[in-house]
Amino acid sequence: MANSDLASSGLTSSDLAIGVDIGGTKVLGGVVDTNGSILRTFREDTPREGGDALNRVIASVVTELLSTHKTENIGISAAGLVSSDRQTMLGAPNIKDWDGVNIAQALNKICGINSIVENDANSAAWAERVYGAGKGQENVIMITVGTGLGGAAIVDGKPLRGANGTGAEFGHMRVVPDGELCGCGIRGCYEQYASGTALVRQAKAAISQNPDSARDLLARGDGTIAGLVGSHITDAARAGDRLAIAILQNSGDWLGQGIATLAMLFDPSIVVIGGGVIDAGELLLEPARKAMMREMPFVGKHPVPEIVAAKLGNEAGLVGAADLSRN
Ligand SMILES: [Zn+2]
Known part of the structure; x- marks a missing residue:
């Protein structure tokens, strides 16, 4: 929707927001309306040198989106520790020369915009809570199972940031x-x-003990144990491969054991699981639910959270950061 269409749609510019997701390879910006729909996206490559070069790319993405959609709500979603005033990247493990940088101030200097910065896991959890799998819930835990394990908590309707951004x-x-x-x-x-x-x-360890059982699984890559990647396991499990299913069950079990502890700490009504590994769906979730019940303190004496798959996919960070910039 172009800005000129706003009047006829009944939307005002303050209803819109821009979210920018800082990934390892691309900076993806999008204009988001109050239904969580993305009206337009624009992307540029993430500069390897990080630091000020990255700030200039973010400014360029935002400026391009502002050329068609006017708004003062701009949220940046990035991996790392973010200060509780939502301005400064305290620690960015994957980006060069970004530690301690006041991103909000830097962007204001480059292109005159005001923005907030949010941790990527908080952004995704917020999007799921407002528009996705946790819609309408006040207490939500989100776990993103990707290369690492990202966590976020919505407590009594607010994202938990903590005193220092490490919550x-x-x-x-x-x-x-x-x-x-x-x-x-x-x-x-x-x-x-x-x-x-x-x-x-875990898969490599299981296979090296019994390589014959893994012939089908390894054939999805280059045939060697070293060539195995996560998507081979989830794809093979979905196709019924027994070894791959057992490996995912083991992962789901570990996931559920941690959820039992988190459930006692945060008392969420729902635990949303996102990230690449959730492509395995119930093959991961079912063992996670069983392990949560097995390891749950005071089991049977209190309600336990539902464990469900995320709904919003890779754009959750962008949508969540945009929405949080309106708050
Ligand atoms: Zn650690």
């Missing part, structure tokens, strides 16, 4: 004392047991 980093909750070493420096983190990376590591 709800569930991926680094310790689930196994002296377990696998994590990139964060601690051993035994949740994401070392329930993530796409963990899934592949």
Whole structure:
């Protein structure tokens, strides 16, 4: 919808918002209306040098979207720790020269816009809570099972940011004392047991013990254990491969064990699972539900959350950041 169509649609510019998702390869911006629909998108490549070059690309994406849709609501969704005033990237593990940068101030300097910055997991959880699988719920946990394990909590209708922007980093909750070493420096983190990376590591260990059982699974890649990736496992499981199903069951079990703890801490009505591994659907969710019940403290004495798949897919971060900029 062009801006000139706004009057006839009954929308005003303050109803619209722009969300920008900062990915490893692309900066994807979109204009989002109050129904969560994306009216227009625009993307540019993420510059490898990060820092100010990235700020200029974000400014360019926003400026392009503003040329057709006027709004003052602009939200940036990025992986990392974000200050509680929603301005500064305290720590961005995947982007060069962005640590400690006040993104809101930098964008204002480049192109005169006001914006907020949100953690990508918070943005996606908010989108699911307003428009997706957790629609209308006040207490929502979202777990994004991708390369790592991202976490976000909506508590009493508000995203949990914490005092320092490090709230709800569930991926680094310790689930196994002296377990696998994590990139964060601690051993035994949740994401070392329930993530796409963990899934592949667990699969490789199972296959090396019994390579004959994995002939069909390995044929989805280059035939070697080293060539195995997560999508081979989810695809093979969906096609009925017994080994792949067992590997996913193991991952789902770990996921559910962590959810039992999170359910006691946050008392959510729903736990939304997103990220690439959720392509496995019920093959992951069913074992997660069983493990949650098995490990749930005071089981039978209190309601337990539903565990469901996310609905909004890859655009959730963009939509959530846009919507949060209106609040
Ligand atoms: Zn960790």
